[in-house]
Amino acid sequence: MSRVWIVKRKHLYLAAAALLLLLVGWLYASRDTLLPTMADTTSERTIQMVVGEFKSTTKEGKTIESYRWDPGTVVIQKGEKIKLSLYGVNGESHPFLIEGLNISGEVQKGKETVVHFTANKEGTYRLICMTHADIAHGGPMIGYIVVD
Template structure:
């Protein structure tokens, strides 16, 4: 005697959808399995900075100035080449140093200074203008490079 099992159409549709989903997951896993978990970035990371200035007068009529790097902070990857393109917009000149990296330079108004380096250690490095170091000189003009 022959027995027949009747399977509702809805169950067949669910089984087919489940099978298709498993096949898609296997294909995605296969594509991603060829790549290392943290592939090294070899391209140079390029960042554009400008010098900025804020001016106002206090209630006594005294002129107040404040200078800044814009953007004020960037995030870079350890071991990957970095290029900073710093354009002087405000202020005649901004001699600077990047503390901890041994980098010094100067940005002149209307000119772009290019700084290249490859950070070896993770950490936070300050880019400080030596002219605008404190409140008396329109500072502190400081930006931060976060290396991870």
């Protein structure tokens, strides 16, 4: 004995509406993992940079060196709270300033220097070591903080 199901148009509409509601509910519940969101301005993001050195010897036997921030460029979002951790690997002392953010400090070999800031204006800010400002002094030792 077989049964015959009779489906009315009204029942199809009700089933489709129920499926649509389930799909919308699932998307809403999963929105944090599925949809891109703006930067969370309530938490602080840590960015780590180190002081590195390139060293070589010329044909004449002269030692040449250049100091760098590594990574050389970091990108952050406008309004994002930042904890910038700078660690000294090479060189004894690196007094620095971040142009446009009114931040200065010093990184020493084997030590971590931490600065906190929120960049509220888009642009590119230079992280400059005052000891290694040009080629004659093992530089330029300049990093870039790009605020989008």
